[in-house]
Amino acid sequence: MDPVLEIKELSGGYIWNRPVIRELDFSIHPGEMVGLIGLNGAGKSTTIKHILGLLAPQTGSVRVMGLERGDDTGRYRGSFAYVPEAPELYEELTIREHLRMTAMAYGLDSAAFERRTVTLADQFDMTDKLDSFPQTLSKGMRQKVMIMNAFLVEPPLYVIDEPFLGLDPLGIRSLLDLMVERKKSGAAFLISSHILSTLETYCDRFIVLHRGRIAAKGTLQQLRSSAGGAPEKTLDDLFYTIVKGGAT
Structure with missing residues (x-):
């Protein structure tokens, strides 16, 4: 292989x-x-x-x-997908918008984006944070966003x-x-x-x-x-x- x-x-x-x-x-x-x-x-x-x-x-x-x-x-x-040691997010984008941008960059279709977003947000206890901006999140939550973005695309x-x-x-x-x-x-x-x-x-x-x-x-x-x-x-x-x- x-x-x-x-x-x-x-x-x-x-x-x-x-x-x-x-x-x-x-x-x-x-x-x-x-x-x-x-x-x-x-x-x-x-x-x-x-x-x-x-x-x-x-x-x-x-x-x-x-x-x-x-x-x-x-x-x-x-x-490949990369999860850095330090979270790096755009302060003017919500968490959902970060995920959507990643989906667009990797060519992920809308149905897969919606399905995986719901699953990942539930797994990381972030469902109620999807429409929040990064500045409202703790460091740990920001790290969860980086992980969610990486696992959204399944490379x-x-x-x-x-x-x-x-x-x-x-x-x-x-x-x-x-x-x-x-x-x-x-x-x-x-x-x-x-x-x-x-x-x-x-x-x-x-x-x-x-x-x-x-x-x-x-x-x-x-x-x-x-x-x-x-x-x-x-x-x-x-x-x-x-x-x-x-x-x-």
């Missing part, structure tokens, strides 16, 4: 010939959830910006559904950056349930988070970035083998061991 996301020998950053990330090589297939973890400054955000097409590779390539950014920008960007790939920050328990549960549901339908996920216990429970594989390079990658069992084979080690334990130099 062809990968949804394929990154080959990717190096890049913000200044030419001064890469932040170096020679990254990984892929994500349909129905797979992969956790991207690392210390602050490890290169997670830079990696995500390359996937989103906000940064051009200095060397190597990023492909989503077989396409690079320069092949067909519209199709490339229509192949092949979801790129999610620290999704649990600010969410209440209902929001966290609703997001996790949606992720599992979409994964079963064949969607691929790349999730960056510092909440390693949640990633350990839900992700199939993990990529550990350290100082701009992949320090380790694989299933939990593969990470355990690379860290000495201790079967009882949690992802948090393994991460500590890897970034402290106990595994490469």
Whole structure:
């Protein structure tokens, strides 16, 4: 099965010939959830910006559904949805208008828009907020709007950056349930988070970035083998061991 996301020998950053990330090589297939973890400054955000097409590779390539950014920008960007760490909303648009704008950008028809809007608003306890403006919402509610926009369009790939920050328990549960549901339908996920216990429970594989390079990658069992084979080690334990130099 062809990968949804394929990154080959990717190096890049913000200044030419001064890469932040170096020679990254990984892929994500349909129905797979992969956790991207690392210390602050490890290169997670830079990696995500390359996937989103906000940064051009200095060397190597990023492909989503077989396409690079320069092949067909519209199709490339229509192949994924992104949930940023910090909510970014238009203050002059209501929540419903945000969702409608997203539907228009992705070519979602009116019937699907209405049906999915009702379902998502109910799941995230936001039904009575659909005609509100962002300035009336808490940070957690604004984050729910970002999540609702991403899951409205049902793309092949979801790129999610620290999704649990600010969410209440209902929001966290609703997001996790949606992720599992979409994964079963064949969607691929790349999730960056510092909440390693949640990633350990839900992700199939993990990529550990350290100082701009992949320090380790694989299933939990593969990470355990690379860290000495201790079967009882949690992802948090393994991460500590890897970034402290106990595994490469």
